[in-house]
Amino acid sequence: MRTKFIFITGGVCSSLGKGLTAATVGLLLETKGIKVAMLKLDPYLNVDPGTMNPYQHGEVYVTEDGAETDLDLGHYYRFTNSPLSKASNATSGQVYNSVIKRERRGDYLGDTVQVIPHITDEIKKRILACANQEDDIDVVLVEIGGTVGDIESLPFLEAIRQFYHDFPKACTSMHLTYVPFIKAAGEFKTKPTQHSVKDLHSLGIFPAFIITRCEQTLPKEVKDKISLFCNVAKDAVIEAVDVPHSIYELPLQLRSQGLGRRICHKLNIRDVPIELPEWEEIVERVTHPEGEITIGVVGKYVGHQDAYKSVHEALWHGAIAHRHTLKVRWLESDKLYDADGNLIEDAKGCDGYLIPGGFGERGWEGKISAATYCRTNRIPYFGICLGMHALVVEYARAVLGLADADSTEVSPGTTNPLICLLSEQEDVEDLGGTMRLGAYPCRLKDGSRAHSAYGEYLVHERHRHRYEFNGKYRKVLEDKGLTLAGTLDGAELGEIAEIDDHPWMVGVQYHPEFKSKPTAPHPLFKAFVEAAIAHKQERENAQT
Ligand code: GLN
Numbered sequence: 063m064r065t066k067f068i069f070i071t072g073g074v075c076s077s078l079g080k081g082l083t084a085a086t087v088g089l090l091l092e093t094k095g096i097k098v099a100m101l102k103l104d105p106y107l108n109v110d111p112g113t114m115n116p117y118q119h120g121e122v123y124v125t126e127d128g129a130e131t132d133l134d135l136g137h138y139y140r141f142t143n144s145p146l147s148k149a150s151n152a153t154s155g156q157v158y159n160s161v162i163k164r165e166r167r168g169d170y171l172g173d174t175v176q177v178i179p180h181i182t183d184e185i186k187k188r189i190l191a192c193a194n195q196e197d198d199i200d201v202v203l204v205e206i207g208g209t210v211g212d213i214e215s216l217p218f219l220e221a222i223r224q225f226y227h228d229f230p231k232a233c234t235s236m237h238l239t240y241v242p243f244i245k246a247a248g249e250f251k252t253k254p255t256q257h258s259v260k261d262l263h264s265l266g267i268f269p270a271f272i273i274t275r276c277e278q279t280l281p282k283e284v285k286d287k288i289s290l291f292c293n294v295a296k297d298a299v300i301e302a303v304d305v306p307h308s309i310y311e312l313p314l315q316l317r318s319q320g321l322g323r324r325i326c327h328k329l330n331i332r333d334v335p336i337e338l339p340e341w342e343e344i345v346e347r348v349t350h351p352e353g354e355i356t357i358g359v360v361g362k363y364v365g366h367q368d369a370y371k372s373v374h375e376a377l378w379h380g381a382i383a384h385r386h387t388l389k390v391r392w393l394e395s396d397k398l399y400d401a402d403g404n405l406i407e408d409a410k411g412c413d414g415y416l417i418p419g420g421f422g423e424r425g426w427e428g429k430i431s432a433a434t435y436c437r438t439n440r441i442p443y444f445g446i447c448l449g450m451h452a453l454v455v456e457y458a459r460a461v462l463g464l465a466d467a468d469s470t471e472v473s474p475g476t477t478n479p480l481i482c483l484l485s486e487q488e489d490v491e492d493l494g495g496t497m498r499l500g501a502y503p504c505r506l507k508d509g510s511r512a513h514s515a516y517g518e519y520l521v522h523e524r525h526r527h528r529y530e531f532n533g534k535y536r537k538v539l540e541d542k543g544l545t546l547a548g549t550l551d552g553a554e555l556g557e558i559a560e561i562d563d564h565p566w567m568v569g570v571q572y573h574p575e576f577k578s579k580p581t582a583p584h585p586l587f588k589a590f591v592e593a594a595i596a597h598k599q600e601r602e603n604a605q606t
C-alpha cells in the first residue's frame with residue numbers, strides 16, 4: 063500500500079490535547095510536502111455528536127458537506143489543509159449502525175455477527191475510505207478518542223492491531239500520555255505512562271513514539287526511563303510541555319524536537335526540513351501584543367470551556383491579526399441581570415459582545431437584552447445563528463414596535479414570527495442529522511459591512527439550524543434601518559442582518575467560526591475585532 067497510517071492514542075487521563083497533537087503532526091508533515099488526511103474515531107454510541115449537549119462533549123463542528131462532527135476536526139481544520147468531510151469522523155454508533163443495517167438486510171447470509179470480524183472490518187473499511195477520499199493522500203492520521211483502558215475503545219484498538227497486521231510497513235503509532243510532577247516529592251512520575259503503554263502492548267499495539275504532556279520540560283533521566291520501560295527509542299520520547307501563551311506555539315515546540323523528521327524516517331518517507339514562517343509570525347504577534355481587547359460571549363453553555371471552541375479560536379485569530387491579546391468574559395445568558403433588573407457588573411464594559419449559536423428557550427431573553435444593550439450603547443455586536451435571530455427579534459420589538467415579535471422556536475404561537483421554521487423542516491421528526499447543514503453560497507450586498515469585510519460578493523459558509531429569517535418582514539425592517547446584507551445565492555432567504563445606524567452590529571445565520579484559521583483569520587471576526595478596538599479607543603478618548 064502506498065498510503066501510510068499514523069495512529070494516535072491517549073493514555074493516563076483525558077483532556078491531554080490529543081486532537082491538537084494530531085493536528086500539529088498533520089501540519090508538520092504537510093510542511094514537508096506530504097499530503098495528509100485526518101480521521102477521528104470516537105468510541106461513544108451516538109451516531110454523531112449532533113444530538114449531544116455541548117456540556118458533555120463540547121461544540122459540534124460542521125464540515126462543508128454537512129457532517130456534524132467532533133470538535134477535534136476544528137483543530138485539524140485550523141492547523142492543516144487536509145480534506146474534512148463525512149469520511150473524517152466515525153463513531154461506534156455509526157459503525158454499529160452500518161453493521162446492524164446490513165445484518166437486517168440479510169447481507170451476512172446466516173453468519174453470526176460479531177465484534178471481530180464484523181465491527182473491526184467496518185472500522186478498517188472506514189480507515190481505508192478516509193485514505194481513498196482523494197487521490198494522492200500520502201499519510202492518514204487516525205486519532206482514537208478516549209483513553210486506553212476504556213472498555214468502549216477496545217474494538218477500535220483491535221481494528222488497529224489488525225490493520226498493522228495487514229499492512230505492517232505502512233503503519234506507525236504514537237501514544238500521548240501525562241507525566242505528572244509531584245511537588246511533595248519534587249519528582250516527575252513515569253509510572254502512569256508505563257502502565258498505559260503496558261495496556262497498549264497487551265492489546266498488541268506497540269507505539270513507536272511517546273508524547274508526554276507535562277507542565278515543565280522533563281529531565282533527560284526521566285525521558286530515558288520512559289524510553290527503556292516503554293520500549294521506544296530514546297529520541298522517540300517527545301515532550302509536549304504546557305505552552306505559555308497560546309496553543310499556536312505547539313508546532314514550533316514539536317518541530318524543535320525533530321518529530322516530523324523522525325516520523326518520516328519511521329515511515330520511510332522522503333524528508334525535507336520544515337519551514338514554519340507563518341507560525342513563527344503568529345507566535346511573535348501573540349508574544350508581542352500592542353493592546354488587549356475584552357469580548358463578552360453571551361451563551362448558555364459558557365461553563366464548559368470547549369462548548370464554544372471554534373468561536374473562541376476565531377476571536378483569537380481576529381485579535382492576532384490586529385496584534386492584540388484577547389480576553390473573553392464568558393457570560394451566562396440567563397444571568398445577565400440581577401434580581402432588580404440591573405445588568406451585572408461583569409457584563410459591563412466589554413469592547414464588543416458576541417452572541418453565539420444555541421438552541422431552546424433558556425437564556426433567549428438574555429440574548430435579546432444583550433442586543434438591546436449593544437444597539438442602544440453603540441457597542442459592536444456579532445450574532446451567530448441564534449445570535450442573529452436575537453438581533454432581528456430585538457430590532458422588531460424595539461424599533462418596529464412589535465411587542466410580541468419572536469422566534470417560533472421559543473414562542474410557537476406568536477403573531478409576529480420574525481424567525482420561523484424553514485419550510486423543509488416542517489415535517490422533520492428525527493432530531494439527528496436533519497438540520498440545514500453544511501456549506502451554502504451567500505450573495506453579499508454592495509456597501510454592506512459584510513461585503514467590506516469579505517471583499518467579495520459570493521461566499522460559502524456552513525450552516526446548522528432549523529429556523530430562519532421570515533422574508534415577510536424584510537421590507538418593513540429594511541425601511542426602518544435593518545439591512546439584509548446577505549441572502550442565499552439565487553434565493554430570497556436572509557442570511558446576514560446588519561443595523562445601519564450602528565458602528566458594527568452584524569448577525570449571520572451561518573457559522574463563520576468553523577472557517578477561521580490562525581494563518582487565515584475569518585474576515586468577519588477580523589472586522590468585529592477591529593470594531594471592538596475602535597470602540598475601546600473611543601471610550602478611552604472620551605474618558606481623557
Ligand atoms: N436554534 C436555532 C435554530 O435551530 C439556532 C441554531 C444555532 O444557533 N446553531 O435555527
